[in-house]
Amino acid sequence: MKFQRLALLILLVMTSTLLPISANGQGSLEKVAVSLHDNWYVQSSANVTATGATISTPGFSPAGWLKTNIPATPVGAQLDNALYPSPYVGQNAQ
Secondary structure, eight states: OHHHHHHHHHHHHHHHHHHHHHHHTTOOOOOOOOOOOEEEEEEEEGGGOOOOHHHTSSSSOOOOEEESSSSSHHHHHHHHTTTTOOOTTTTOOO
């Protein structure tokens, strides 16, 4: 019984001293917040000639695309870019 307690104590001491070393070996983790709400661009697939692989590259320029924020609908993006008048003014919704 004394041997089991001693072995358990040694195991606890070893793991408690090794854990901080392994955590420090990975470096410090920083909290990084990335906003995914702003700076999105949309375009009808009927007007896009580039392939998905081309569009997915970091250097792709969305020239002629509609700038929008998320969440949005296609009609909402068109309204935000003044392609259609506001449906809430006058009789624009008719």
